[in-house]
Structure formats: structure tokens, C-alpha cells
Amino acid sequence: MKEYILITGASSGIGYEMADQLAEKAYNLILVARTESKLQQMQSDLTKKYGVLVHYFAADLSNVNAAKDLYKKVKDENLLVSHLVNNAGVGNYGEFTETSLEEELSMIQLNISSLVVLTKLFSQDMVSRKSGRIMNVGSVLSFLPFPYFAVYSATKAFVLAFSETLAAELEGTGVIVNSLYPGTTDTGFTTPDMQSTNLHKTKPMHPEMVAEQGIKHLLEGNGKKVVGFQNWFNSKLPNFVPDSIMMKIKKGLASHK
Numbered sequence: 290m291k292e293y294i295l296i297t298g299a300s301s302g303i304g305y306e307m308a309d310q311l312a313e314k315a316y317n318l319i320l321v322a323r324t325e326s327k328l329q330q331m332q333s334d335l336t337k338k339y340g341v342l343v344h345y346f347a348a349d350l351s352n353v354n355a356a357k358d359l360y361k362k363v364k365d366e367n368l369l370v371s372h373l374v375n376n377a378g379v380g381n382y383g384e385f386t387e388t389s390l391e392e393e394l395s396m397i398q399l400n401i402s403s404l405v406v407l408t409k410l411f412s413q414d415m416v417s418r419k420s421g422r423i424m425n426v427g428s429v430l431s432f433l434p435f436p437y438f439a440v441y442s443a444t445k446a447f448v449l450a451f452s453e454t455l456a457a458e459l460e461g462t463g464v465i466v467n468s469l470y471p472g473t474t475d476t477g478f479t480t481p482d483m484q485s486t487n488l489h490k491t492k493p494m495h496p497e498m499v500a501e502q503g504i505k506h507l508l509e510g511n512g513k514k515v516v517g518f519q520n521w522f523n524s525k526l527p528n529f530v531p532d533s534i535m536m537k538i539k540k541g542l543a544s545h546k
Contacts, residue, residue: 291342294507295319295363295370297350297407298377300327303426303471306500307374307507308335314504317342319368321359321377323349344368350377351399356406372507373411375404376426380441393440400444408455412464419463424507425452429472429515429523436536453513469506470515471499472523 294311298304300322308318312335320328320343328345335343346362348355363370378400381392408423415421427448434442452468459466473493499516506514 290369291317292369292371293317293319293342293344294372294374295321295411296374296376297321297403299345300324300331303496303499303503304374304376305331306496307376307503310497310500310504312339312341312343315339315341316372318344319363319370320345321348321350323347350403351379351395353398353402356403357410360407360410370411370414371421373407373421373423374426374503374507375407375423377403378426378428378444380438382437382441384437385439388440396440397444400441401447404448405451408451408466412455412459412466415464416459416462421464422507423464423466424503425466425468426503427452427468427470427513429470431470432515433523449513456512465511467506467510468513469499469503470513471503472517472519 294316296304296308296311296318299308299318299320304322308320308331312318318335318341320331322328322345325345325347328347332343332345335341344366346359348359350356350359379396381388381396404425408425412421412423415423425448428441428445430438430442431445431449434446448468449470452466456466471494494517502514502516
């Protein structure tokens with residue numbers, strides 16, 4: 290039975306680059322994103338360019354039942370998922386008392402709930418086969434919760450805690466759970482408000498580079514991988530800098546002042 294790597298958030302940014310690079314390495318793919326036309330184009334391009342098998346499912350994983358429905362469709366098509374990449378995510382920026390509650394509940398559904406559903410369902414299959422890999426994509430903000438990114442930071446902190454604890458639970462089953470933590474990446478993810486903060490004055494990473502490291506970690510790695518030395522260094526700062534000072538630094542970086 291042919292094996293597939295399933296990637297959520299596959300139509301742009303890091304997910305798109307991962308799909309292209311994995312297809313080049315001759316891996317069959319299941320692509321998931323909201324926009325069917327983009328997925329159709331990717332299927333056509335990757336099949337012609339690399340000769341791999343590419344399936345796609347258009348799904349908005351910010352909807353409550355979308356992740357369960359996606360799993361059912363994959364099973365109905367009798368597709369074997371050997372690797373799962375939970376890459377889909379969204380963020381917002383602003384003072385918590387002024388940001389949209391609806392947007393934040395949708396963010397929690399996408400960044401946390403759908404990730405948990407897909408991990409639960411596909412990991413159960415993987416454990417029964419005694420083989421499989423799952424990679425959850427977090428953020429450097431998983432380690433450094435930032436003011437004005439309150440809910441987004443919290444969702445990514447969840448990814449860190451969830452991935453590490455699940456990896457420990459699944460030791461010895463043949464199923465590997467690891468996680469990837471990029472910093473600011475040139476993906477169109479950031480809004481003009483975010484781009485005008487001090488936090489985004491450093492040059493963002495290119496998604497091709499993030500995807501390259503992500504693929505290596507997906508296929509061979511264990512534990513957590515922070516992409517880029519500066520991001521790795523920053524993720525360690527809370528171990529050495531008092532919380533009160535660290536939060537003041539982060540608030541200054543995240544503000545427009």
C-alpha cells in the first residue's frame with residue numbers, strides 16, 4: 290500500500306515549500322488547505338514536475354468539524370498516512386481588549402483543536418501499525434509569549450507542551466512526534482500592523498530554508514527544532530533573564546513605539 294505525507298496549510302508559505310521539496314524527494318503527498326483552486330494547481334504542477342502521487346482536500350480547519358471530516362475523507366479514499374505535518378496556523382496582533390473574539394476563537398480551533406484532532410486520529414492508526422511520524426509546527430513565540438500576541442502565543446505554547454508530552458507517551462511504539470519552531474518568516478503571515486513593530490525589523494527567514502530544515506527534522510529528527518541560531522538563542526533567554534525584565538523587553542519589541 291502506497292504511503293503519503295499529509296501536510297496542512299499546504300498552499301502557501303512553509304507548507305507550500307515543504308510540499309515541493311518532499312515531492313522532489315519522491316514522497317507522495319496529501320495536501321490540505323482552504324482554497325481548492327490553489328490545491329488543484331499544486332497537484333498538477335507537482336505531478337508533472339516530479340511524477341509523484343498527489344491528493345488534495347480543501348478544508349477550513351478553523352471550522353469545528355473540519356478535522357474529523359478530513360480524517361474520514363482520507364480513510365474513505367483508503368490513503369495510508371505515514372507522516373503528518375500539522376502546519377496550518379493563523380495569528381493576529383493587537384491589544385487583547387480590542388481584538389476580535391471571533392477571530393481568536395477561530396484561531397484556537399485551527400492552531401490547537403484541529404491539530405489535536407488530526408494528531409489523535411492519525412496517531413492511533415500509526416500506533417496500530419507501529420510506525421509513523423508526526424511533526425507539529427509551532428513558533429519561537431512558543432518559548433517567548435509576547436504581549437499583543439496574547440492568544441497566538443498561547444496557542445503556540447500549547448503546541449510545545451502537547452508535542453513534548455505526546456512524544457514521551459509514544460516512546461517505544463514506533464511513532465515519533467517532534468516539533469518545529471520557526472521565527473519570523475517571509476510567508477505573508479504578518480499584517481502591516483505586525484510589520485511596523487520593532488519585532489519585525491530583523492530580516493525574516495525565507496520559507497524555503499525553513500522548509501528544508503523542517504523536512505530533515507520530519508524525516509530524521511527527534512524532539513524540538515528551533516530554526517535559526519538567533520531564534521534558538523532567543524528561545525533560551527527566559528532561562529537566564531528574570532521574568533519581569535523579559536516581559537518588558539518583549540513588550541518593547543512588540544510595540545509600535
